[in-house]
Amino acid sequence: MSAANEMTSPSEAPCYAFHDYRKERPPVEGWYVWRLPHKFIEGVTLIFLAKYRERGAGFESVLSPEFDHWNGYQVLLPKGCIEWAEFDGAPPMDGHELLEVEGVENVDCPFCGATPKWRYDGRYFGSGPADADSYRLECCQWANAVRMKSPVALAEKRNALLCA
Numbered sequence: 001m002s003a004a005n006e007m008t009s010p011s012e013a014p015c016y017a018f019h020d021y022r023k024e025r026p027p028v029e030g031w032y033v034w035r036l037p038h039k040f041i042e043g044v045t046l047i048f049l050a051k052y053r054e055r056g057a058g059f060e061s062v063l064s065p066e067f068d069h070w071n072g073y074q075v076l077l078p079k080g081c082i083e084w085a086e087f088d089g090a091p092p093m094d095g096h097e098l099l100e101v102e103g104v105e106n107v108d109c110p111f112c113g114a115t116p117k118w119r120y121d122g123r124y125f126g127s128g129p130a131d132a133d134s135y136r137l138e139c140c141q142w143a144n145a146v147r148m149k150s151p152v153a154l155a156e157k158r159n160a161l162l163c164a
């Protein structure tokens, strides 16, 4: 954990029992909750759903998370601490659902009353939350237009406006 993360600890966030991926692998294929740093936005840690699945790796196939990368020789995983936790909910409808941006809590929408959901876009087909380059917070049609590069900056700006 970095110093920045220690200063903000969301109290209402669901508590996942995370395991260090480098020490312990998920027991079977399936959906898991993953916690890892964004691949290129410094200081942003994401908690999202992704599959642990079989993938081709040269002449063999291995079990690996969906946010891996095959470079033709080996399966590469993002740098930094990768953690996973059991997920017992229904599989997400739209892929790698971004559950949380660590250290950030979003104020409920003043128009619809809902807690907004994270949305993201990446430059590649199949980009996940950890390599996305823009983020939005979506609830009703009144309040989901702003798109920003950093999900932390986006949440801070939105909270500041709504709490003013």
Ligand SMILES: [Zn+2]
Pocket (backbone or CB within 6 Å): 109, 110, 111, 112, 113, 114, 139, 140, 141, 142, 143
């Ligand atoms: Zn709304």
